[in-house]
Amino acid sequence: MDSTTNGTRTMTYIEAITDGLATEMRRDPDVLVMGEDIGGDFGGAFKATKGLEAEFGPRRVMNTPMTELAFIGAATGMGLMGLRPVIEVQFADFISTGFDSIVQYAATTHYRWQAAVPWVIRAPADGGIRSGPFHSQNPEAWFVHTPGLKVVAPATPADAKGLLLAAIRDNNPVIYFESKPLYRSLRGEVPEGDRAAPIGRARIAREGHHVTVITYGEMVRQALLAADGLAPEIAVEVIDLRTLKPLDRDTVTASVRKTGRAVVVHAANRLAGVGAEIAADLGQTSFEYLDAPIHRVGGLDVPVPFSPPLEDAYRPGAGDIMAAIRETVAY
Amino acid sequence: MTPLPDDLNVDLHYWMRLTRTMDDQLVNLWKQGRGVGTTFNQRGHEAISVGAGMSLAPDDVVAPMHRDLGCYLVRGMTPRRLMANQLGRATGVTRGRDGNLHGCGDLSLNLIGFISHLPQTMPVALGAAMSFSYRSEPRVALTFVGDGSSCAGVFHESLNLAAVQRAPFVVVIENNQYAYSTPLHQQMAIDDLAVRASGHGVESRTVDGNDVEEVYRTVEAAVAKARDGGGPTLIEARTMRMLGHAIHDGAEYVPQALLDEWKARDPLVLHEERLTSRGLVDHEYLARVAEKCREIVADAVEFAESSEWPDPGTVSDGVYAA
Numbered sequence: 001m002d003s004t005t006n007g008t009r010t011m012t013y014i015e016a017i018t019d020g021l022a023t024e025m026r027r028d029p030d031v032l033v034m035g036e037d038i039g040g041d042f043g044g045a046f047k048a049t050k051g052l053e054a055e056f057g058p059r060r061v062m063n064t065p066m067t068e069l070a071f072i073g074a075a076t077g078m079g080l081m082g083l084r085p086v087i088e089v090q091f092a093d094f095i096s097t098g099f100d101s102i103v104q105y106a107a108t109t110h111y112r113w114q115a116a117v118p119w120v121i122r123a124p125a126d127g128g129i130r131s132g133p134f135h136s137q138n139p140e141a142w143f144v145h146t147p148g149l150k151v152v153a154p155a156t157p158a159d160a161k162g163l164l165l166a167a168i169r170d171n172n173p174v175i176y177f178e179s180k181p182l183y184r185s186l187r188g189e190v191p192e193g194d195r196a197a198p199i200g201r202a203r204i205a206r207e208g209h210h211v212t213v214i215t216y217g218e219m220v221r222q223a224l225l226a227a228d229g230l231a232p233e234i235a236v237e238v239i240d241l242r243t244l245k246p247l248d249r250d251t252v253t254a255s256v257r258k259t260g261r262a263v264v265v266h267a268a269n270r271l272a273g274v275g276a277e278i279a280a281d282l283g284q285t286s287f288e289y290l291d292a293p294i295h296r297v298g299g300l301d302v303p304v305p306f307s308p309p310l311e312d313a314y315r316p317g318a319g320d321i322m323a324a325i326r327e328t329v330a331y
Numbered sequence: 332m333t334p335l336p337d338d339l340n341v342d343l344h345y346w347m348r349l350t351r352t353m354d355d356q357l358v359n360l361w362k363q364g365r366g367v368g369t370t371f372n373q374r375g376h377e378a379i380s381v382g383a384g385m386s387l388a389p390d391d392v393v394a395p396m397h398r399d400l401g402c403y404l405v406r407g408m409t410p411r412r413l414m415a416n417q418l419g420r421a422t423g424v425t426r427g428r429d430g431n432l433h434g435c436g437d438l439s440l441n442l443i444g445f446i447s448h449l450p451q452t453m454p455v456a457l458g459a460a461m462s463f464s465y466r467s468e469p470r471v472a473l474t475f476v477g478d479g480s481s482c483a484g485v486f487h488e489s490l491n492l493a494a495v496q497r498a499p500f501v502v503v504i505e506n507n508q509y510a511y512s513t514p515l516h517q518q519m520a521i522d523d524l525a526v527r528a529s530g531h532g533v534e535s536r537t538v539d540g541n542d543v544e545e546v547y548r549t550v551e552a553a554v555a556k557a558r559d560g561g562g563p564t565l566i567e568a569r570t571m572r573m574l575g576h577a578i579h580d581g582a583e584y585v586p587q588a589l590l591d592e593w594k595a596r597d598p599l600v601l602h603e604e605r606l607t608s609r610g611l612v613d614h615e616y617l618a619r620v621a622e623k624c625r626e627i628v629a630d631a632v633e634f635a636e637s638s639e640w641p642d643p644g645t646v647s648d649g650v651y652a653a
Contacts, residue, residue, distance in 0.1 A: 032465065065488075065495055067491060067492050069484060069485040070457065070485060070488035070491070073452075073457070073458060073485065073489070075458060076455045076458055077443070077454065077455040077456060077460070077472070078465070079458075080438065080458070081458070081459050081462035083465060100485070101451065101454060105446050105448075110651060112428045112444060113424060113425050113436040113437065113444045115438055115444075148651065150651075171652035
């Protein structure tokens with residue numbers, strides 16, 4: 001972490017996550033972290049929890065056996081008793097091993113018997129780092145499709161911390177998709193101390209008037225690169241959704257009604273992805289404002305392949321986004 | 332085994348009789364076409380759900396399942412609320428969001444609701460136990476699972492995690508011989524379900540699930556051990572599901588001889604015989620209790636059937652906590 005200026009510090013994305021965890025653990029004795037390999041000096045597969053056990057002890061930094069159904073279910077029980085567990089699933093890909101505990105139990109509890117389940121699952125997601133089919137996935141659509149969950153996906157170090165604080169304080173189960181390709185490659189200013197970012201509110205990451213790109217996670221960076229590449233001929237507005245559930249439909253709709261063109265982007269496979277909902281919603285609410293068909297950019301409907309040429313063919317990037325924007329603007 | 336105190340034995344009988352009466356009335360309602368959706372039969376499980384439920388202290392947390400009407404009752408969930416839940420009314424525990432005994436959780440009664448994916452409530456109850464350790468509270472969490480549940484991955488994951496955490500946790504397997512229509516020998520290659528504990532480093536006990544005194548004693552000892560920091564216990568309570576899986580199920584797949592064998596050991600009748608043979612109560616007392624229970628259940632039915640249906644305008648309310 002770098003120097004302090006005006007109540008902010010420059011941090012990497014993953015440093016912001018660690019800072020967020022430590023901030024909440026200092027503030028609230030009911031906050032604990034749990035997951036596989038997160039304790040001790042080891043501090044997790046990605047070191048997001050490194051240093052936490054030294055400060056907070058093993059009671060609050062709990063190594064778990066390889067039992068996702070059990071420890072996510074246990075987090076629900078802890079939440080019912082008023083604790084606020086933050087679970088690390090080592091890779092977002094592994095979250096499927098705890099699926100029943102998430103989508104069947106935790107997600108339905110408040111609706112059925114009005115008991116709050118305040119936990120957060122940190123899910124290290126996304127690829128582009130040559131990690132193959134089981135360490136590269138973006139499974140957010142499963143959870144956006146599940147009533148009772150909230151889903152956030154920060155794209156900046158500031159939001160990595162701010163949305164984590166908000167997720168921990170929320171009284172519902174929140175899936176927090178963190179972007180592995182951003183961990184150490186993206187630095188930014190992060191507010192010091194106790195500054196939560198609101199769940200459910202998107203952010204205009206770049207203003208423009210020709211076309212709106214709607215995206216989240218690492219694709220925000222790719223969209224900003226695409227916008228740089230097309231400026232000044234095409235003025236691209238980039239919306240960073242930040243929260244995928246509940247979606248900030250108002251911000252998206254207002255922007256698209258202003259620009260008249262929309263490109264929806266995510267790294268997850270395009271078929272029935274979150275972008276499909278956004279595109280369908282815009283088609284219904286803003287048809288009269290559109291000057292071109294809504295374009296979607298996403299991963300292919302194949303398992304995430306390992307070898308670099310294959311993964312690059314699978315995964316969208318700034319070049320694909322530029323092509324989609326050009327096509328939309330030229331329509 | 333030393334007898335339980337007389338007052339306690341009389342109380343255990345009352346709750347078993349109330350459970351039986353309410354269960355019988357549920358069967359009647361459904362046969363008369365007054366039910367909504369389905370309801371799950373309780374007959375044969377009364378000694379387990381009541382005995383285990385009664386052995387807990389008020390601060391302890393329990394997560395019952397669909398054969399544990401008796402446990403909900405002894406924890407203070409009223410017949411009115413339970414009956415209204417069975418009939419999908421706004422006055423039911425889940426305000427019409429979930430049916431029969433599903434979702435009948437109420438943290439003010441230290442009751443955790445279950446879901447159909449058994450034993451998916453087991454890790455949740457374990458988490459409650461882990462929270463007691465976290466806060467150094469002298470409390471225990473208990474849950475019930477079935478013989479079928481004991482085959483599921485989450486059962487073993489939870490037992491393993493409970494052992495590692497040395498959690499104040501008690502699991503009662505209600506071995507009622509059948510998982511829906513599948514008999515034990517098609518579910519597992521063991522006869523003794525309690526052995527499932529040893530592979531996880533958990534202590535176990537096996538009890539006659541039709542003997543409420545034995546169930547109470549055994550669970551009480553496991554709860555006391557957990558409260559004293561002795562870690563989790565798995566208890567196999569053996570019984571027989573005397574009716575179908577749910578009200579629609581005639582259970583023709585169950586051999587009559589097996590039912591006859593267990594019918595001779597009806598848990599409620601066994602306990603009534605014990606009370607009278609010890610001279611604690613007479614037949615007149617038993618008749619009075621039965622009548623009182625019929626009145627309570629009749630009142631619950633009257634309450635539920637005259638309760639409002641949930642307002643469809645509220646269908647989206649309560650998905651999220653504020």
